[in-house]
Amino acid sequence: MTCRLVLLDGDETLWTCRGADYASLLRPPLRRRDADTLEDTRGATIALRPGARELLTGLQERDVLIGLVTHNDEPPVLAALDGWDLRDSFVRLSICWRPKGGSVRTMLRDLARDGIEVRPEECLFVDDSSFNINDVSDIGAGCLLMGGDIDDLLEVLDAVDHAV
Numbered sequence: 001m002t003c004r005l006v007l008l009d010g011d012e013t014l015w016t017c018r019g020a021d022y023a024s025l026l027r028p029p030l031r032r033r034d035a036d037t038l039e040d041t042r043g044a045t046i047a048l049r050p051g052a053r054e055l056l057t058g059l060q061e062r063d064v065l066i067g068l069v070t071h072n073d074e075p076p077v078l079a080a081l082d083g084w085d086l087r088d089s090f091v092r093l094s095i096c097w098r099p100k101g102g103s104v105r106t107m108l109r110d111l112a113r114d115g116i117e118v119r120p121e122e123c124l125f126v127d128d129s130s131f132n133i134n135d136v137s138d139i140g141a142g143c144l145l146m147g148g149d150i151d152d153l154l155e156v157l158d159a160v161d162h163a164v
């Protein structure tokens with residue numbers, strides 16, 4: 001099955017926070033410390049994980065759509081995506097606290113409404129939580145556990161290339 005949509009978790013998958021347990025606890029505005037690291041008003045940081053930009057570019061080069069599915073409040077996540085200049089990399093953002101399986105279903109319905117038909121089996125979901133992996137796997141999507149199936153974001157490209 002060809003992979004047409006890669007769905008990425010945020011915390012501990014696409015990015016890592018220091019001084020805050022997860023992105024929602026950051027206090028925007030965020031200022032740029034370096035290309036991939038943003039700092040909030042109290043000195044906590046959010047940084048793209050190694051390989052994140054290469055992964056996003058690699059998926060775009062392969063015409064694979066990218067979605068973000070993160071359990072967080074919207075404002076700090078949007079501030080971070082804008083700080084990295086990455087908001088436009090994603091065809092859809094799901095930034096909420098609902099179970100991720102349902103969020104992915106909603107995202108696929110929204111895409112279909114826009115004329116982009118993607119079946120669950122054509123999705124690859126990447127998350128560091130086995131709870132979320134199980135939830136999204138239940139709707140029929142392919143799943144990779146960060147820190148289990150893979151340790152490096154660039155391995156997602158290998159999985160996309162070898163999806164059959």
Ligand SMILES: [Mg+2]
Nearest residue numbers: 009011012128
């Ligand atoms: Mg996570």
